[in-house]
Amino acid sequence: MSSSTSSAAVVAQRRRDSRQDQITLLRGSAIIALGYGLGAALQSTYVYANLVPAWQTVSLASRLAANGIAVVVLIAVLAAVRAHRVRRWWTKILVVVVAAAVAGIARYLAQVAFGVYDDPTEATRDAEVLSGFLLGVVSAGIGMWALSTRQVARAKTRAATRDAVHVELAVKALEQEEIRVRRAVAEGLHGTLQSKLVLVDARLGEVLARADGLDPADADSLAWVRKELDEARDIDVRQMSRLLYPDRLELGLVPALRALLGRLPASIATRLTVSDAVRALDDPTGSRLTVSERLLAVRVVEEAVSNALKHGPATSIAVSLDVVQDVLHVSVRNDGDLYVPATAGVPSGTTRLETRLSFVGGRLSLTPGPEKGAHLEAWLPLGAGLV
Missing domain, CATH: 1.10.287 (Helix Hairpins)
Incomplete structure (x- = not known):
């Protein structure tokens, strides 16, 4: 990837992050503000209609419309000042206060315009502006908190991803x-x-x-x-x-395993079963298995063969290869003496191989055979070879 392409990708990612941050802030603030506005309108309409008979003519729609105007103004101010890009805590507080103050004033003016108050007193004005201001502070504050939480979570996720990539590259x-x-x-x-x-x-x-x-x-x-x-x-x-460095490894995994099994004594019958999926990946004209993946798979078979020769006079060894969901499955069975983990223990070579597989996200299993012998299985995730 060229530097210009990489820079363009970084810029595009930043734009997507900024857009998502803005959506998080504005959507969170709007939802909370609408909830408060609806509750306040219902409550005030009920209270005034039952306790102040002179105000029974004030409609719920007028109060809802005024509170809706306040929400729109609050969101518009947050969007206009690009509140989602603010980083310092004191600046965030200032932005929230300013947006809430403008929303509170807009709410009061809308109430007057929609006939909620014909001739409001100063106390009424102050109370409505203050309540609108508090509504805006709480709504915008919760939206800002949601934004900060999202940004922290995103930073942690990407840091973990970078660490994982660095480990994989290492x-x-x-x-x-x-x-x-x-x-x-x-x-x-x-x-x-x-x-x-x-x-x-x-x-x-x-x-x-x-x-x-x-x-x-x-x-x-x-x-x-x-x-x-x-x-x-x-x-x-x-x-x-x-x-x-096993023979014929450069030619592919299957040729290397054939060479390995071909060196065994003639008294040991060998069988190599390879699925079509593995043959397609291990095509000599364009193998998609990396050399390290081939080498590790050969090491699994070598370990199983060594165990069969050391721990029991096996007369047959069967090796099978398959690929399921981008994971190479290597299976080796022998008919030697029954492997009993409680008495035989795990050979040190098998332990080292298990550790080696774990480094690349694979795993190893050594179990007794159905009647005799042992069964060694390995699962190796295929990465670069499938790109």
């Missing part, structure tokens, strides 16, 4: 950095370290080829060293590289 930055480091180390192990081990193995081969001049014990030691280095290169370094 998590994504850490994910990207983790992926970069993993890839760099994996490439270093797979490339540089393996190349050096190959050179060392070749040099040891040359030395052993001239073993006629060596002591038999030394020759055996060199042969043992060469064998150990070859196993370290072929097993330890390669496996460490895969653990850091």
